[in-house]
Amino acid sequence: MRSIPDEGLELIARRFAVLAEPMRLRLLHALFEGEKNVSQLVEFTGGTQANVSRHLQTLTGSGILGRRKEGLLVFYSIADPSIYHLCDLVCGSLEKQLTKQAGVFSHH
Amino acid sequence: MRSIPDEGLELIARRFAVLAEPMRLRLLHALFEGEKNVSQLVEFTGGTQANVSRHLQTLTGSGILGRRKEGLLVFYSIADPSIYHLCDLVCGSLEKQLTKQAGVFSHH
DNA sequence: TTCAAATATGATCCAATGCGTATATAGTTT
DNA sequence: AAACTATATACGCATTGGATCATATTTGAA
Numbered sequence A, B: 001m002r003s004i005p006d007e008g009l010e011l012i013a014r015r016f017a018v019l020a021e022p023m024r025l026r027l028l029h030a031l032f033e034g035e036k037n038v039s040q041l042v043e044f045t046g047g048t049q050a051n052v053s054r055h056l057q058t059l060t061g062s063g064i065l066g067r068r069k070e071g072l073l074v075f076y077s078i079a080d081p082s083i084y085h086l087c088d089l090v091c092g093s094l095e096k097q098l099t100k101q102a103g104v105f106s107h108h
Numbered sequence C: 001t002t003c004a005a006a007t008a009t010g011a012t013c014c015a016a017t018g019c020g021t022a023t024a025t026a027g028t029t030t
Numbered sequence D: 001a002a003a004c005t006a007t008a009t010a011c012g013c014a015t016t017g018g019a020t021c022a023t024a025t026t027t028g029a030a
Helices: A006-018 A022-031 A040-044 A047-063 A082-099 B006-018 B022-029 B040-045 B049-061 B082-099
Strands: A065-070 A073-078 B065-072 B073-078
Touching: A006 B006, A006 B022, A006 B082, A022 A040, A022 A047, A022 A073, A022 A082, A022 B006, A040 A047, A040 A073, A047 A065, A047 A073, A082 B006, A082 B082, B022 B040, B022 B049, B022 B073, B022 B082, B040 B049, B040 B073, B049 B065, B049 B073
Parallel strands: none
Antiparallel strands: A065 A073, B065 B073
């Protein structure tokens, strides 16, 4: 079998880790609608400005988000389209698991 | 826009977190070949028995792996087929990012 | 140039998690 | 039952990462 070098594994793990925070998922979910600036995201998520800014930095640093400055405002947007599919996959898998029990997602 | 309840976000984050460890990815990679018992996985990954066992427990607890006892041996296998696609997506996305620089995956 | 608004960053604290060692449990063999 | 093998778990330690508060930086306006 083809083995994966440690560097590669750590890169993959790192990518998953970036997605492993509820606040970052909330930010991604907000940005699925289209690009938004930091203030909008702060209001949207209900987080503090500092915290939102940090998470945006994490997401941007990993290449998932893109950044665009316009005067005082900074707009963020999805830069890696694979994220959509990734989230769909996980949601789908979890829905399957959950419909075998009680349904958190059941009220479509 | 449809918002996702906090419970849901935490479930999704949790799923990503489970995939965010190199050793667990190594175990998954090993199991992509087919089911293996703990000793085989210990040898395969080069980890300690205790550590491998713990990570297998994490993966099983999240529904990603299945567990089958056969005498003294315990066999683990991929239970959630979406994992294949999930890893492919991430790898593909990372390859794209990396080919824009130096190539860790470049020697196919 | 001074002020105000939007965003980023530094310092600190705290909780979560991974690893290693040692030990416990379960199943098998004699 | 005793001894042995395979696997799981308890404990302690070290590291990491997120949240908050305060402050810095950037940019536009007066």
